Amino acid sequence: MAAHIEGAVTTPADAGWDAARQAWNVAADQHPDAVIAPSSAEDVQAAIRFAEQHQLRVVAQSTGHLAAPLGDLAGSILIRTAGLSSIDVDPEALTVRVGAGVLWADVTAALAEHGLMGLAGSAPDVGVAGYLLGGGVSWFARSHGLATSHVTEIEAVTGDGRVLRANADEESELFHALRGGGGNYAVVTAITMRAFAVRDVYAGMLLFPLERADEVLTAWEAWTREIDETATTSLRLLRVPPLPELPEFLRGQRFVAIDGAIAVEQAGGGADAAAxxxxxxxxxxxxxxxxxxxxPIVDTFGLMPASRLGEVHMDPPGPVPGGGDGANLSDLPRAAIERIVELAGPDVDSPLLAVEIRHLGGALAVPAPGGGAVDSLHGRFLLYAVGITPTPEVAAMVESATTAVLDATREWHSGIDYINFRESxxxxxxxxxxxxxxxxxxxxKQYDPAGRIHSAHPVH
Ligand SMILES: Cc1cc2nc3c(=O)[nH]c(=O)nc-3n(C[C@H](O)[C@H](O)[C@H](O)COP(=O)(O)OP(=O)(O)OC[C@H]3O[C@@H](n4cnc5c(N)ncnc54)[C@H](O)[C@@H]3O)c2cc1C
Incomplete structure (x- = not known):
């Protein structure tokens, strides 16, 4: 196979094997038959042909943030897309075309040079591809809808080996499927999406002692009923680990954290410039x-460059072992708040790093015109419980605490969840x-008739 591929091919016999197979979620122990780092769509095509000849599955991964549901990858070729790293900003058309291995941090920086912004999520080291294939909930989600609704073209190699360009007019069923339907049909090689002339935003975080969990969660839920769609926020019951690299006021502390962004008028020319x-x-x-x-005991909200939004949520800056899962909630009534506080509030010793509730609704509730398979999100809130899992024992505790949170809120689950927050x-x-x-x-069936491609959430 290596003879037909320009990028690196790594097998279990090679020295770099463990690094090559490692996912961002360090807890995922991936054992594919080979790892390929393509440098072009032709490399991807060659890998798919090889997999076909040897009856192997193909799994694409940009970072491995969503590695947990993929399993051990036995009998698979793992395509790591980091080498597909091009970023082409078109400031006139207000679009950016990125290779499938690009991380949000890189496209955010490239867009900022032109005074533009993309619809990134909370973590700068999430891959653009996996995020958009599932939907993409950004800090502008309630005003702009899902990020994937702003994708204009996708280039991909299908499960049956065709290099295709999919957009509203060409291969429109593939274009529909890849915007929210996960990566089940093709290995994406590049994505073009809209960029927005947003330089700054009112964003930050409010911290309260965890002892105030019930009161603050109740007040935030009431607030979410009153505000307009310019504000997209999240509330977490947060237990910050005692890591030496963290500032002292955070290290080992327990908080209720409300963070997010509120869109502001952009300063333009003329009279606006004076504002x-x-x-x-x-x-x-x-x-x-x-x-x-x-x-709050800490309040960092203020006007900040949109390119710094990736700092607001304090997501882990690099690979970590983690376990978590989520569900969309149709509502968050008093009884649901009480159950969440019982399981993750101040009176329990929870192994969870965070129980997070993101506010949905606004533009997320309305099907985007011309949107893809996921063009809106169900429910008023997105619930997500997560813990760091350095050992199998801790992983078991985190899994059972996560399940308890999901079970306790089951009667308010909206029935249809957001795939990027389902990690089981x-x-x-x-x-x-x-x-x-x-x-x-x-x-x-149309694009991967042999079922060659395996993705985190299969549709069969
Ligand atoms: C700390 C953290 C913060 C997060 N914050 C947000 C957030 O704010 N908003 C939000 O919406 N989501 C968020 N997520 C969820 C995140 O969007 C998903 O985990 C997403 O799938 C990650 O994409 P990835 O490319 O980095 O991961 P990967 O695990 O590499 O990929 C995810 C899925 O996409 C498939 N895939 C990846 N690349 C390709 C490709 N080129 N072709 C075909 N299939 C491919 C993979 O097979 C896998 O099924 C967060 C997750 C974490 C862990």
Whole structure:
């Protein structure tokens, strides 16, 4: 195979094997038959042909943030896409075309040079491809909808080995499937998406002692009913690990953390240029005022460059062993709040790093015109429980605490979850309504008839 591939091919016999097979989620112990790092779509095509000849599956991975549901990868060729790293910004068309291995940090920096912003999620080291294949909930999600609804073209090598360009007019079923239906049909090599003329944003974090969990969660939930779609926020019951590299005020502490972003008017030319930052921030500050009135012990909200949004949520800056899972919630009534606080509030010794609740709704609730398989999200909130899992014993504790949180809130699950926050194997019926699933299965048959490609959430 190596003779037909320009990029690196690594097998278990090679010295770099352990590094080559390692996912971002260090807890995922991946044992594929070979790892390929393609440098072109032709390399991907050669890898798929080889897999076909040897009856192997093909799995693509940009980082391995969602490695947990993939299993051990036995009988697979793992395609690591980091080498597909091109970033081409078109400031006139307000688009950016990125290779499938690009991380959000890199595209965010490239766009910022032109005063533009992409719809990145909270963690800068998440891959653009995996995020968009599942949907993409950014800090502008309630005003702009899912990031994948702003994808305009996808280049990919299908499971049956064709190099295709998919957009609204060409290969439109593939284009539909890849925007929210996961990577089940093809190995994506490049994605073009819209960029936005947003330089700055009112963003930050409010921290409260975990002892105030019930009161703050109740107040935040009430606040989410009042605000408009300019604000996208998250609330976490957070136990910060005692890591020496963290600042002292965070290290080993327990908080309720509310963070996120509120869109502001962008300073333009002419009369707009005269508007001061304080004037431009005024509406955002007024939106946040009821939460500030609760008296946080830390308040970092303020006007900041949109390119620094990746710092707001304090996601781990590099690979970690972790376990977590999530569900979409149709509502968060008093009884649900009580159950969450019972399981992760101040009176328990929880192994969970965080129980997070992200506010959905706004543009996320409305099907995006011309959107893909996932063009909106179900429910008012996205619940996600996660822990760091350095040992199998801790992993078992985290898994059981995660399950307890999901079980305790089951009566408010909306029935259809967001695939990027499901880190366990789940039936596809939990991820897609019946009509969408039928269409995704037809796309799978059309583009990967032999079932060569395996992805985190299969549709069969
Ligand atoms: C710390 C953290 C923070 C997060 N924050 C957010 C957030 O704010 N908003 C949000 O929406 N999500 C968030 N997520 C979830 C994240 O979007 C998913 O884990 C996403 O799948 C990661 O994409 P990836 O490419 O980095 O991961 P990978 O694990 O590499 O890929 C994810 C899936 O996509 C498939 N895939 C990857 N590349 C390709 C390709 N080229 N062709 C075909 N299939 C491919 C993989 O096979 C896998 O099934 C977060 C996750 C973590 C761990």
């Amino acid at each position: 001061s930052d304080a004037e431009r921030s005024a509406a955002a500050a007024a939106t946040l005022a009821p939460l500030r009135a609760l008296g 194997q789940v039936a596809p019926e939990r991820l897609y309504p019946a009509a969408t699933l039928t269409r995704l299965r037809a796309a799978k």
